[in-house]
Amino acid sequence: MEMGNFTDYNPGSHVIHGQEVNITCEPRYAVIHNATPVSCNNGTWTHVPVCAPARCRQLPDKPKNGLVIAPKTDHGMKALFLCRDGYQLAGPNVTECYYGEWTLPTPICKESKWSRPHFVHGSTLLCSPLFFFSALSASKNIPFAKSVCECLLFLQNCVRF
Numbered sequence: 202m203e204m205g206n207f208t209d210y211n212p213g214s215h216v217i218h219g220q221e222v223n224i225t226c227e228p229r230y231a232v233i234h235n236a237t238p239v240s241c242n243n244g245t246w247t248h249v250p251v252c253a254p255a256r257c258r259q260l261p262d263k264p265k266n267g268l269v270i271a272p273k274t275d276h277g278m279k280a281l282f283l284c285r286d287g288y289q290l291a292g293p294n295v296t297e298c299y300y301g302e303w304t305l306p307t308p309i310c311k312e313s314k315w316s317r318p319h320f321v322h323g324s325t326l327l328c329s330p331l332f333f334f335s336a337l338s339a340s341k342n343i344p345f346a347k348s349v350c351e352c353l354l355f356l357q358n359c360v361r362f
Contacts, residue, residue, distance in 0.1 A: 204230045205252035216241040226252035229300035255301030264290075267310040274298055284310035 205226040210216060221240040224232050230252040239250050254276035261280050263269045266288045271280035278298050284290050292308025 202250060202252065205232065205250070218243060224250045224252070226255075229255055231255040231301070257298040257301055257303055261296055261303045262307045264307050264310045266312075267308075269307075271298075276300060282308050287313055289313040 202224070205224050206212075207216075208223040208225050210222065216222060218241055221238045224239065226232055231254075233251045233253050235248050235250075237247055240247050256276055257274040257278075260269055260271055260274065261282075264282055264284065267282060267284040267290070269280050269282055271278060276298055280296050280298070280303065282290060282292075282294050282296070288310040289312075290308050291311050293305050294308065296303045296305040296307075298304075
């Protein structure tokens with residue numbers, strides 16, 4: 202067996218009918234499990250065991266004031282780090298599961314100095330294709346401006362006309 206061994210038998214030895222076998226994989230590999238144990242059945246195996254690159258057993262730690270998104274934790278899968286509104290990522294935004302370990306440490310979400318956009322009287326900010334905000338007066342208190350334009354995606358894409 203590639204990247205693994207039968208733990209109860211030496212290579213080349215015979216396994217009797219009905220006997221179950223245990224498998225161990227090389228470091229950084231793991232058995233791809235089937236619901237039934239591997240056993241000898243009239244001279245053939247019930248299924249062929251496979252040792253594959255190990256998956257990460259849990260998601261990477263999420264950054265404080267942020268989150269981590271990963272569709273799966275299999276070998277080769279990537280996890281994406283994001284920060285809450287008003288915070289900016291310091292460090293890489295992606296890590297990869299590599300033989301059971303995440304390749305990069307969890308980044309930090311730092312408070313963003315751009316958490317409140319500055320408005321000029323009569324200007325319009327386009328914060329995304331879906332949201333516009335017109336600043337009617339620089340002297341007015343605009344409490345909802347932060348909630349509309351604070352999102353990191355908005356901040357990175359804001360364009361003033």
